[in-house]
Amino acid sequence: MDARKTRWVAVLAALALGIFLAGAALGAEKLLVCGPCSRSFLPVAEKAVADLGLSGKVQVAKTSCLGDCAGAPVLEFRGQVYSRMTEGKLKDLLRKAKL
């Protein structure tokens, strides 16, 4: 295969990989952690997701106020707001979600 064809194959392979990764990210469910009051819970949420092997299925992200400022840590999953969250409660929630 000449150098020109090799470059095209590399470009097409990179495009295919990019499309695959974008699709995986778009398909992931969002677990939103309130940034203003629960920022310190972000690594806990990321660890819980990783521990359950859900890193490709659940994307942890920081968000703005979720409206339960006295209940930190506060997060939102599937449109429901959860307060006074712990790592154990989050793992139970994710297990029950059947991802």
Ligand code: FES
């Ligand atoms: S600042 Fe976190 S719920 Fe309002």
